[in-house]
Structure formats: C-alpha cells, structure tokens
Amino acid sequence: MLFNKIENKFIFIYTYLFKISKANVIAIIDNKPIRIKSFNNYMYLLDNVLKEKRLYIFIYPLLGCFTITGYDLTHQFFVKKKFILKKQIEILANKTKLNIINIK
DSSP, X not given: OHHHHHHHHHHHHHHHHHHHTTTOOEEEETTEEEEOOSHHHHHHHHHHHHHSSSOEXXXXXXXXXXXXXXXXXXXXXXXXXXXXXXXXXXXXXXXXXXXXXXXX
C-alpha cells in the first residue's frame, strides 16, 4: 500500500508534465525513441516502468527537460534553463510531500 501511495505522488507530477508539454513526449526504451501517441499510451508506459526494473527516459522537448524514471521510486529530473519549470516541479514535490535531493 505504501508503494502505491508514493507511486501515485510521482504519477501526479508526470501527469502534470504531460499536460504542460502539450502531449509532446518521447520515451527512450532499450535505446529506442518512441513517440508517445496518447495519454493512455503514456500512462501505460509509466505504469510499466514504475513496476519493472529497467529505467526509461521521458523527453519533453517543448519543456526542455527529460526524466530518468525507474521502479525504485528515485526519479531524476533534468531541466535546461527553465527556472519556472524547476520551481513548478519543486512546488509539486512539496505538495505531494516527496523529497527533492536536487533538480539538475
């Protein structure tokens, strides 16, 4: 139950990123880029990566950021020169009571 509760907090942040990226997301799986076709496709991949042992990279070209996402509930967010986006991620993490080590 605790894992699902924490997982849902991350899903909240990833859903927000999908929406503000205007559904322009690319997943890198097994070194192959896959353009996300729909929100359902995005959620399916996200659900898989949160339960599997391999890492996925989600690229949000319009936002200038990417994430490294994995099953162990440690997620990395890399944001290029978008102070506002960094602040939004921090606000969302604080709102969901997730801990941030560093946003790069």
